[in-house]
Amino acid sequence: MTSMPLPTPAHITLVQTSWQRCQPIIDTAANLFYDRLFTLDPSLRSLFPAEMGEQKKKLMTMISAAVAGLNDLNALVPVVQKLGRRHVAYKVEARHYPVVGQALLDTLATGLGPAFTPEVKEAWTVVYGVLADTMISAASTP
Numbered sequence: 001m002t003s004m005p006l007p008t009p010a011h012i013t014l015v016q017t018s019w020q021r022c023q024p025i026i027d028t029a030a031n032l033f034y035d036r037l038f039t040l041d042p043s044l045r046s047l048f049p050a051e052m053g054e055q056k057k058k059l060m061t062m063i064s065a066a067v068a069g070l071n072d073l074n075a076l077v078p079v080v081q082k083l084g085r086r087h088v089a090y091k092v093e094a095r096h097y098p099v100v101g102q103a104l105l106d107t108l109a110t111g112l113g114p115a116f117t118p119e120v121k122e123a124w125t126v127v128y129g130v131l132a133d134t135m136i137s138a139a140s141t142p
């Protein structure tokens with residue numbers, strides 16, 4: 001897809017430094033994220049396992065890997081494409097991606113407080129958009 005702007009070096013730095021700031025509260029952030037997601041769309045709960053402990057760790061690890069990988073998008077893209085294809089088996093559809101992005105932004109807003117500036121919000125919006133776009137496109141190609 002061509003509509004999505006690529007993250008600039010400034011976006012990448014803002015996402016990486018703000019994600020660093022979240023690390024001391026990462027377990028709280030994971031709880032906040034899923035609470036927020038299932039409040040925004042309770043129907044998504046049934047896609048996930050009853051026991052969410054492992055899922056929370058996997059999501060945070062993947063976000064950390066993606067955030068670190070932003071400096072080398074050529075290496076990151078195939079990893080994210082494979083992740084997108086695995087999500088088809090999890091019954092995830094393209095229409096689910098915006099609400100997950102909203103839950104992520106809301107979690108960052110809560111976790112970062114005043115450090116969640118408009119610039120940080122914009123940077124995460126662009127970065128999530130690129131990741132989601134890459135996953136969605138890959139989901140419909142072998």
Ligand code: HEM
Pocket residue numbers: 044047048049055058059062063083086087090092093096097098100128131132135
């Ligand atoms: C940038 C976006 C996303 C990232 C980085 C992400 C990351 C992950 C990771 C790392 C896993 C662990 C399993 C694996 O690696 O295959 C996973 C599983 C899963 N994700 Fe996502 N995901 C994203 C978007 C979504 C969306 C939009 C949904 C829709 C609700 C979703 C629902 C799920 C479900 C249902 C599972 C499987 C849980 C299970 O059965 O264990 N994810 N995701």
